[in-house]
Amino acid sequence: DIQMTQSPSSLSASVGDRVTITCRASQSISNYLNWYQQKPEKAPKLLIHGASKLESGVPSRFSGSGSGTDFTLTISSLQPDDFATYYCQQSYDTPSITFGQGTRLDIK
């Protein structure tokens, strides 16, 4: 299975900050990379698919980039609603779909 490693595992930031989360695949996955946001006791929500395509309804402060093995999720100006846990997920090696371990984003 392809291993997905996110960094950092957690970070603290303030409203208005620019935040970047990194996801690295153990082998090339082209652009088959998706990002999800999960709030406590809630289901995950798809933010970005295909590494950089914003899901409908997701604010434009979210962006994704990368290809091959290295990917980033950037939030350009943190809002109070953005404090959550973020997961990357590879869909290159379907059906062996794998997620990163998650990055918890807390208020500083």
Place this chain on the structure above:
Amino acid sequence: QVQLVESGGGLVKPGGSLRLSCAASGFTFSDYYMSWVRQPPGMGLEWVSYISSSGSTIYYAGSVKGRFAISRDNAKNSLYLQMNSLRAEDTAVYYCARMSGRDFDSWGQGTLVTVSS
């Protein structure tokens, strides 16, 4: 709007069985692949299984292969997960998720399965 509602979770003893259901509405269920994804308490997400729109193609994660069985009834807009030989490590919230291409674009609220004696 898309709605996925899971049911059937609960407390079960190791070695026991449980059947989860997911009722879908707000979209043409028979057009979409569907998946189960689970999340142990306080931990990350793990894909469990998916089934093609017609039900003809099915895949499982290695951790559940041979013990779990996914199925669907397109006439009832429902997805199922039959879980047998349950182990403590199967304890998790189980989510039903719609697949759009290669991502999970809609999720249910989840149902908790606890395997404990």
